[in-house]
Amino acid sequence: MAQTHRSLRAPSLRTLAAALAAAVLLSGCPVPSQRPQPPSTSIPGAQPSEPQPPGPLSPIPPAPPRASPAPRENHLSPATRSLVTQSRTLASRGDLDGASSTLDRALRIEPNNPLLWIELGRLRLAESDARQAEACGRKALSLASGDRATQAQAGRLLSDALRAQRRNQEAIEIERQPFMR
Amino acid sequence: MALILGFIVLAAIGVAWIVHLDHVVTREFQGRHWSIPARVYAAPLELYVGAQSSANDLEEELRRLHYHPGDPFAGPGVYRRRGGSFDLHARRVRFSDEQREPQLVSISADQNSITRLQSADGAELPVFRLDPPVIGSVFPVHGEDRLVLSPDDVPPLLRSGIKLIEDRRFDEHHGVDAHGIVRALWANLRAGRVVQGGSTLTQQLVKDYFLSDEQSFGRKATEALMALRLEAHFSKEEILVAYLNEVYLGQDGSRAIHGFGLGSEYYFAKPLAELDFSELALLIGLVKGPSYYDPRKHADRARARRNLVVQELEEAHLIDAAAAARAAASPLGLRPPGGSYVPAYLDLVRRHLKRDYAEADLAAAGLAVYTSLDPRAQAAAERALTANLKRLDAAGRVRGAHLEGAVIVAEPNSGDVVAVVGGRDVGTDGFNRALDARRPIGSLVKPAVYLAALETGRYNAATVIEDASIELKLSDGTVWAPQNFEHQIYGRVPMARALAESMNLATVRLGLDIGLPKVAETLRRLGLETPPMLNPSLLLGTVEMTPLEVVQVYTSLANGGYRARLRAVRAVLDEHGRPLKSFKVQIEEAAPPAAVYQLDRMLILVTTRGTGRDAAARLPRGTVVAGKTGTSSDTRDSWFAGFTGSYVSVAWVGYDDNRVTGLTGAIGALPVWADTLARLKSASFEPVPPELVEDRWIGFADGLETSPACSTDAVVVSVPKDTVLPAKPGCGPSSMGTSPSGTMGDKIKEWLKHIVH
Numbered sequence: 001m002a003q004t005h006r007s008l009r010a011p012s013l014r015t016l017a018a019a020l021a022a023a024v025l026l027s028g029c030p031v032p033s034q035r036p037q038p039p040s041t042s043i044p045g046a047q048p049s050e051p052q053p054p055g056p057l058s059p060i061p062p063a064p065p066r067a068s069p070a071p072r073e074n075h076l077s078p079a080t081r082s083l084v085t086q087s088r089t090l091a092s093r094g095d096l097d098g099a100s101s102t103l104d105r106a107l108r109i110e111p112n113n114p115l116l117w118i119e120l121g122r123l124r125l126a127e128s129d130a131r132q133a134e135a136c137g138r139k140a141l142s143l144a145s146g147d148r149a150t151q152a153q154a155g156r157l158l159s160d161a162l163r164a165q166r167r168n169q170e171a172i173e174i175e176r177q178p179f180m181r
Numbered sequence: 182m183a184l185i186l187g188f189i190v191l192a193a194i195g196v197a198w199i200v201h202l203d204h205v206v207t208r209e210f211q212g213r214h215w216s217i218p219a220r221v222y223a224a225p226l227e228l229y230v231g232a233q234s235s236a237n238d239l240e241e242e243l244r245r246l247h248y249h250p251g252d253p254f255a256g257p258g259v260y261r262r263r264g265g266s267f268d269l270h271a272r273r274v275r276f277s278d279e280q281r282e283p284q285l286v287s288i289s290a291d292q293n294s295i296t297r298l299q300s301a302d303g304a305e306l307p308v309f310r311l312d313p314p315v316i317g318s319v320f321p322v323h324g325e326d327r328l329v330l331s332p333d334d335v336p337p338l339l340r341s342g343i344k345l346i347e348d349r350r351f352d353e354h355h356g357v358d359a360h361g362i363v364r365a366l367w368a369n370l371r372a373g374r375v376v377q378g379g380s381t382l383t384q385q386l387v388k389d390y391f392l393s394d395e396q397s398f399g400r401k402a403t404e405a406l407m408a409l410r411l412e413a414h415f416s417k418e419e420i421l422v423a424y425l426n427e428v429y430l431g432q433d434g435s436r437a438i439h440g441f442g443l444g445s446e447y448y449f450a451k452p453l454a455e456l457d458f459s460e461l462a463l464l465i466g467l468v469k470g471p472s473y474y475d476p477r478k479h480a481d482r483a484r485a486r487r488n489l490v491v492q493e494l495e496e497a498h499l500i501d502a503a504a505a506a507r508a509a510a511s512p513l514g515l516r517p518p519g520g521s522y523v524p525a526y527l528d529l530v531r532r533h534l535k536r537d538y539a540e541a542d543l544a545a546a547g548l549a550v551y552t553s554l555d556p557r558a559q560a561a562a563e564r565a566l567t568a569n570l571k572r573l574d575a576a577g578r579v580r581g582a583h584l585e586g587a588v589i590v591a592e593p594n595s596g597d598v599v600a601v602v603g604g605r606d607v608g609t610d611g612f613n614r615a616l617d618a619r620r621p622i623g624s625l626v627k628p629a630v631y632l633a634a635l636e637t638g639r640y641n642a643a644t645v646i647e648d649a650s651i652e653l654k655l656s657d658g659t660v661w662a663p664q665n666f667e668h669q670i671y672g673r674v675p676m677a678r679a680l681a682e683s684m685n686l687a688t689v690r691l692g693l694d695i696g697l698p699k700v701a702e703t704l705r706r707l708g709l710e711t712p713p714m715l716n717p718s719l720l721l722g723t724v725e726m727t728p729l730e731v732v733q734v735y736t737s738l739a740n741g742g743y744r745a746r747l748r749a750v751r752a753v754l755d756e757h758g759r760p761l762k763s764f765k766v767q768i769e770e771a772a773p774p775a776a777v778y779q780l781d782r783m784l785i786l787v788t789t790r791g792t793g794r795d796a797a798a799r800l801p802r803g804t805v806v807a808g809k810t811g812t813s814s815d816t817r818d819s820w821f822a823g824f825t826g827s828y829v830s831v832a833w834v835g836y837d838d839n840r841v842t843g844l845t846g847a848i849g850a851l852p853v854w855a856d857t858l859a860r861l862k863s864a865s866f867e868p869v870p871p872e873l874v875e876d877r878w879i880g881f882a883d884g885l886e887t888s889p890a891c892s893t894d895a896v897v898v899s900v901p902k903d904t905v906l907p908a909k910p911g912c913g914p915s916s917m918g919t920s921p922s923g924t925m926g927d928k929i930k931e932w933l934k935h936i937v938h
Contacts, residue, residue: 079229082307097763101278101752104595104766105227105308111594111827112869120766135768139743142774145872 072146074115080106084119096127114143114150121157130164137161151179199406206410209391210423217547217756218326221530222313223554224599224751225276228288228295229308233862236265236290243269245556246312247450247516257283258455265290272452274312277551277752277763281310314556315446317527319534319543324435328442329547329756332422334453338499339441340421342465345497346490348382352417356383356408383408386424430464431471438471448476450516458500459508462490476513484513524610525603526554529729529749532616537762538753547756552749553597555590558828558861562588562600563607565856570605570834573849577842585837586850587614588857589732590830595766596736596745599828600857612837619725620818620835623846624683624792625811626704626722628738628780630692631680633703635776637695642677642783642898643877643884643906648687653717663689663721666812666845675884677783677898681791683810685721692720706771708733708744722811731822731831738784739807739824741868742777743768775871775901781807782899785866788823790881790896792847796823799855805865806858810846817841819849826864830854874899877906885909 076084083106091099103120110116121136137158144150155174162171174180226242228234234242243260251259253270260269267288274281285301286309298306318326344351350358358381365379380388387407392400411420429437430444438447444464445453456464466486467474476483488509495505530552534543542548570584577584583605590600603613612618634640648671653661665671665685679687692700697715704724705712713724726734729747737744746767753761784807787793792810800806808823817839822831834849835842842849870876880887881894884906889895891912900906 077229077231078305079231079308097760098278100765101763104751105310107595107766108592108597109227109229109232109308111592132765132767135743135770138770139741139768142741142871143869145869 074113074144074147074150076106076113076115077110080110080113080116083109084116087119087123091123091126096123099123100127112143114140114147114154117143118150118153118157121154121161125157125160125164128164130161133161134158134165148179155180199410202403202407203410203414205391206387206407207414210411210415216325216327216545217329218318218324218545219534219543219548219550219753220315220328221317221319221527221550221552223316223552223556224597225310225313227308227310228298230295230298232295233293234290234295235292236262236267239267239288239290239295242311243267246314253285256455258451265296272312275549275754275758276310276313277549277754277760280758313551316523316552316554316556318436319527319531319550324544325437325439326433326443327426327439328446329426330422330440330442330453332418334442335422335425336454336456336461338458338461338494339425339453339465341497341499342461342490342494343421343425343468344382345493345499346465347385347468348380351382351421354381354383354412356410356412357381357405380404381408382424383411383420386420386427387411389427389429390423428468429471430467431475448515457508457511457514458494458504459487459491459511460514462494462508463487463513466490476515480513487513522608523554523559523601524608525613525615526552526559526598526601526749528603528610528613529598529601529616533748533750534753548761549754549756549758550750551752551754553592553595553599553751554749555599558590558600558857559602561860562590562602562830562857565853565860566602566832567605567607569853569856573834573844582836582840584834584842584849585614586832586834586853587618587728588830588832588853589615589728590828590857590861591732591736591747592827593736593739593824593829594745596747596768597751598732598747598749601749614833615728617727618833618835619727620833621723621813622726622731623722623811623813623818623820624685624688625726625731625809625820625822625846626719626724627680627683627688628784628809629704629707629734630688630695630700630720631676631783632707632738632772632776632780633695633700634676634691635779636703636773637699638901640676640691641900641904642675642779643879643886643900643904644676645673645884646676646679646687646691648672648674648679648684649690651686651689653693655717661717663718673883675879675881677786677879677896678790678881678884680783680809681786681881683787683792689717689720693717703772704734706744707737708771722813728831728833731820732829735822735824735829735831737771738777738781739829739866740768741781742770742772742774744771775873778868778871778874779899779901781866781868782897784808784823786881786896786898792845793821793823793851795847795851796855799852800859801862803865804859804863805867806855806863807866808854810851812845815841816843816845819844820846821850821854823854824866825858826866828858828861828863830857832857870899873902875902877904879906880909883909885912887912 083102087099087102090102100123103116103123107116107120117136117140121133121140124133124136137154140154141151141158144154155177159171159174162174240262248258248260248269250261253259253261253268257270257272260267269286269288271281271284271286273283286306287299288295289297298309300306350360358379361381362379384404387404391407392404426440426442429439431438431447433447438444441453441464445451445456448464449456449460463476463483466489473479474483474486491505491508494500495502530550534550566586566588570586573584585604587604588600588602589598591598601615603615604611650670651663655661663685670686671684674684674687697717697719700720701713701715709726709730713719716723733747736747748764750764752763755761785805788796788806788808793808796806796808804825806823806825808821811820811822812818817835819834819842820831824830832850832853834844834853876897877886877900878888878895879885879898880892881896886906886908887895891909
């Protein structure tokens with residue numbers, strides 16, 4: 001019986017080991033950076049300028065040196081990364097619906113990836129739908145727990161979405177969160 | 182004088198009549214607009230490296246899309262498989278967001294997933310969509326269905342073949358063919374009966390397009406006059422293509438098959454361009470009498486007619502002798518009848534569209550509707566329901582009565598509804614229980630009670646609550662004395678166990694402490710649209726909901742507290758492929774994510790330690806799921822609702838006449854639910870832990886903090902960080918089996934190892 005148990009457990013442990021190995025390998029992979037971020041030191045009360053459609057992929061910065069490994073790090077798979085690129089191209093041409101349905105495809109592949117929800121939230125901002133942008137930002141934030149870099153991106157989206165709704169005080173509270181520093 | 186006057190009047194009437202017909206012909210035909218029912222498409226299968234699709238799955242999928250094995254370089258619609266490698270010539274298709282031209286791709290897959298995707302030039306393809314499968318049309322009752330061809334879509338052999346068989350002098354005559362009439366008259370006289378019609382293609386078109394079916398000399402004259410006027414105003418090409426789109430080719434129940442475009446799809450499941458000589462000859466032959474030569478009902482007649490057409494094509498040197506011999510020897514090549522008709526899902530699509538479109542537009546405007554339907558999920562849900570109902574009927578006590586059921590599967594993040602089964606008779610229109618059966622949900626309501634409790638901050642999974650008798654005097658003066666299912670009383674139990682074992686008394690006491698308005702408000706936030714009655718029995722699920730409403734509520738639980746609006750239709754395009762409307766993912770925070778996370782972890786205990794534990798045996802080993810059983814009073818309704826990492830789903834089982842089933846949620850609905858998700862290779866439910874909570878070991882019986890080394894019934898629950906839990910004497914966190922500094926992830930894995938066996 002005990003033998004049976006061990007042999008049944010083994011695959012799940014192997015899976016775990018593989019996942020850990022993958023995580024270690026991937027931690028060196030750059031997180032695709034989002035569109036140029038608005039300055040986080042924006043003046044309280046100032047309205048953000050007209051929402052811009054997401055620009056082209058910005059150059060990928062080198063991975064910052066880290067003292068201790070982060071517990072989690074989110075990244076895009078080749079499939080979702082190519083769809084994000086495609087979505088941004090469509091958005092830059094003004095085809096926001098096309099950009100949106102392309103992101104839908106990516107989200108069906110990786111529904112729990114906070115980077116995709118951030119991307120969708122940015123698109124909603126470009127569509128002037130600040131409420132949906134806010135919801136995407138909050139969802140991204142909850143999916144990003146343990147990943148400072150992604151939390152910061154989600155936080156910036158969220159504060160932009162709040163400011164777009166003239167909820168500056170809430171935006172400031174978000175900007176003061178530890179993960180925003 | 183009077184005679185001359187009379188003649189002038191008659192002539193004037195005649196001229197006016199011709200002018201009128203001329204006007205009708207030009208006006209109607211100029212702006213000709215076929216009545217094209219909306220076509221409904223399922224979601225295309227997305228391929229990428231790592232996608233869960235084995236080589237066999239992929240081939241099955243290609244067959245389902247009517248791709249044929251062969252030489253892919255010969256043309257679209259063909260694939261070649263070698264081991265796990267496929268070369269595919271993908272067809273030209275329109276997706277909701279782009280038009281794809283024919284494309285050669287190479288796909289490799291192993292026994293589990295896609296391992297490689299390349300385009301013809303060897304470049305890696307990050308992602309590739311298969312064709313969106315057509316799942317139906319929204320056509321009017323007794324209505325015409327068609328796929329309209331443009332001149333470029335008409336194969337040359339069809340062009341010359343149809344003229345050869347139906348109207349040899351089409352290119353010469355002016356709408357009416359005197360030679361043809363004389364020839365037909367002569368043939369009919371010699372035979373002593375009508376063996377030949379003298380109608381030109383133009384006359385046939387006029388008859389179908391403008392006139393009724395009445396047979397009279399007057400109508401014949403009108404037809405001839407209109408044919409002449411049509412020819413005067415329009416080119417031969419326009420008339421021929423219109424004819425090919427108008428002609429009636431068969432009947433599929435209430436759906437009339439019009440035009441060669443749809444004819445090709447209806448009989449062969451292929452685009453017209455992919456038909457071979459024999460298939461084309463069969464369609465051309467059908468024009469003479471679609472019901473007399475119906476190849477599904479009268480295969481011999483159809484074959485004889487086809488071979489006659491083949492012979493004529495050969496004699497006219499349109500095909501060579503070898504091709505004719507091959508065509509005459511080939512089987513009819515019909516696609517299998519039936520197929521993937523999904524009435525319950527189409528019903529949801531129709532209701533969704535009716536909010537934005539008039540019925541007439543849906544039936545006639547040629548819209549393309551792109552839905553979220555996943556044919557694999559639909560097939561899995563249909564099979565799980567029909568097989569289990571059959572089994573339960575056989576084991577049941579009610580003789581002669583048939584259990585009914587419903588299943589809905591959705592993707593929780595987007596709210597995409599991927600499958601709807603409205604009853605055991607999955608292929609026919611009828612009472613759609615998934616959308617219309619409004620039944621008491623029983624204990625499916627309990628997660629809302631426990632979530633409301635967690636949200637107050639006064640309760641956590643380890644909080645001990647009281648399962649003890651309770652009597653309540655209701656506003657109408659009656660006394661309500663709820664019972665546990667088997668009339669036991671459990672006493673003091675941790676909240677996690679009360680939910681896992683679906684204890685009624687503990688839940689009623691908890692709900693009353695929190696307050697009915699708070700519970701109702703939680704339900705509303707999760708997605709219940711009609712406010713429930715604030716009666717204490719609400720806490721045990723006397724509230725009635727349809728399976729669709731239940732899915733909406735559970736979507737919020739499966740989605741970390743975000744309610745995603747359910748969506749069957751993603752986009753609608755007009756007949757020219759221009760986007761008309763897209764339905765975007767809409768999410769809204771319905772409950773605090775940390776509270777939902779704690780609840781979800783308790784719902785995992787339902788399927789590992791509680792009333793839903795039978796699910797494990799039906800799911801792939803090691804799959805973690807969360808859910809809740811539900812049973813209405815006297816077991817009239819059996820429910821199960823829950824979620825995996827990929828899907829949220831609800832199953833209902835009961836009788837239409839509401840009689841007692843003798844089935845609890847665990848016996849009736851749970852197997853349907855679990856079998857559906859088992860066939861979908863669903864990922865485990867592994868939500869991201871919020872930073873505000875942490876995992877702790879507690880005794881399942883007493884709720885005291887412990888460790889697996891210390892208690893055999895230790896379970897992991899999620900509680901707010903730094904919650905003070907009373908510890909089991911001699912146990913407690915310092916003697917935990919895992920290291921105290923272990924991360925949450927380690928503890929979850931440890932715990933999963935413990936429970937998933």
